[in-house]
Amino acid sequence: MKGKGSIRKLLDLAAIILAVAMVAFVVGVLVYRAGLRSSAGENYRIAFVSEWEGDPEIYMMDLHGEHLQRLTDEPGQESYPTWSPDGRQLAYLHLGDNNGDGKITLEDGMLLRIVDLGSGKRRTLARFSGLAFALHWAPQGDRLLLGLVEDTDGDGKLEPGADHGVLRVISVESGQAVILTSDAVPFYQVSWSPDAEQVAFAAGPQPFTLCTISSHGGQPQRLIEKVGLALAWAPDGQRITYARTSPMGTELVTIPAEPDPEATPAPTSLTDKPLPAYIIAHIVWSPQGDKVAYVAGGSQGPKDVFILDIAQGTVAELSSHINGDVGGISPTWSPDGRYLAFSAQEGDENSMSDIYVATVGGGVNRLRVGTGDSYLPAWRP
Template sequence: MGRPLAVWLTLAVLVALMAWPHQGVAAERVYIDITQPNFVRLPIAVPDLQEADSSTQGLGTLLASVVANDLDLSGLFRVLDPKGFLGPEAAPGVTAAEIRFDRWRRGGAEFLVRGRCARSSTGLRTEFRLYDVVAQRLVVGKIYEGRREDARIMAHRFANEILAALTGEAGMFDTQIAFVQAKDGSKEIFLMDIDGENLKRVTGDGSTALSPAWSPDGRQLAYVSYFEGTPRLYAVDLFSGTRRTLCAYAGLNISPAWRPDGEALAVTLSKDGNPDIYLVDRNGRVLQRLAASWAIDVSPSWSPDGTRLAYVSAETGNPQIYVLDVATGKKERLTYHGKYNTAPSWSPKGDWIAYSGMDKGRNNIYIIRPDGSEIRQLTHGEGDNEAPTWSPDGRMIAFSSTRQGGRSAVWVMLYNGEGVKRLTRLPGEQTLPDWSPRIRR
């Protein structure tokens, strides 16, 4: 399997070396209230970082483009066209004393990212600063050191800092998305950054691997594989590459979903005849049966507090989504709109459940309140849209879609259905995305 998720290993050497003056004061102000319905994207300029010499040639452009793409992806910023930075306002200058804020303001910028990069003993040293153009003040600044190949990670890190400083909420730009890559008759699990870059292969069995599911600490990935003939559940440690068998009971072993505490998983097993949802510990030992009916019960998704479980059952004749109270065993049908609703995904804030529902012969993404109220349709027949998964801040949804060219790819959008962007552009098809949590370090 090589070195899966090596990106997380390198993060340990990226050290923020400097806390800039007045940073604490600036952090007290929340510039963006993302809860306001009339929110307007903030205009921000992200010109190329300065390069110390020929050894860093091209990195200034790369670093700026990663930050700009992250900010655009967030839906909170209007990144200004870099072609407008070719005048005097783009002259060298990183400190506040060197910057002509009035010129940036006339160019439409309310915020400005400046920085520089240079060769260091570890490979690369990058310096980033975010300025409030209107107030002519520094908001946040960081220096990172690490390997040259970690340049993208440094940029993602600073985009996180920008989001935290301006919204009061941590960013998620250094998270990853697992997905299934179908090509040449096999299906393997891959990982990528949230901008579609830094592709890593997790499985390589030449068989069928499905349903990747991140553990809450981001260290393990549970998944289904047929490489030993029958569908079994496995877990791979993404730091060491070690794979172990989770469940290999007779019949089906599918649909893994880690409980939020990381100590157990909800899975679908047919060991007792009917495919029902069971609770198993980290080693696959059955603790209890959670959901059972005469029909197939699959696709569990935990509420953030671990007290409830959304899942799919066809007990009324067609697949519908139900919510189970784990303590009492009481279940309630959640979806009544449409005859075919699948793939529930509970938002990290607990306020929505995303799912895929069939409408006029097409699968679309919907969100619904956990009490069954306030259904919102996010996609509208642009191909088939399936398998929604939430970003750890609850503001974005990744999903698979056939909207371009008829082949499934992984896309992302804001939770209101806006800002749809394609992430994967690979041969074959990419399906079943699962967004990682924020990694605890």
């Protein structure tokens, strides 16, 4: 009997030890996962514009929609946040009552501002008339590329074709600008070359022409005609990607950035077959150069976000993970290429716009901030 009692005590002790070990294991797993989530959130930051507290202001959050931080707080409208390559500064555009007459009009002009996230100090770099459509920091960090439409005919309206589309390269240190183009043509998406020595853009009127120009000024070089407005310079610097439209549909193609002047340009298709009756609105290469995100849809109605895997030749439709119609805007890659952020409306055109984060090869999460529209996301390097 005594032996049986000892055995029972040993079994009870073993059960207790096992239970404690299991609890420790579960707690350890939870702590580890929480640590991964925390570290992932801490290492990823997204700047974006939101109207949830009234006027459009710029905020920052992590990829889980947590650690929300307001970066601007001033009357008016903030837009087009873009990061310096080192992630220490954020440039943006401010439209406000810059004339002090109590109204916000085209005559107020737009202010190009930079905020230092370490010190919180901000400065106004330049002031421009017109309405901006693009703002990109140069890969080397010394200049900014600004695209805008100016009211050149003085009628108080901004009309492509009647008014000038202007590209300016602005010194971050001095604010001095070099005007690259001043033609009465529409622009949509513009792109730095990886070495920041050139800028690619599409010029109209239709059919549009893909052009490059030195970022220090000069005459544009016409590469190829009959292109769409969306384009992007590939990370290798050797190619430019654009949308080509034909009676069969639209497809993503690349062309050498420095074509042989003696030969006819020979575009290379990135897709197996054209997308029927699709318009491609944005093209964004991943930093690693292995994937391309783009926004496509019909001429009317919502547009969806896609990711093309270059090596596999496969296309993932991100909006298939989201209920309702989605109009994808401004896709932007995380620095490591693991995530893609974009803004979209879930439902009709009157629905609220939110920021979404897609995991490559995984699902899509909506990051709702308050009750106002959120858009124009930009990953911090």
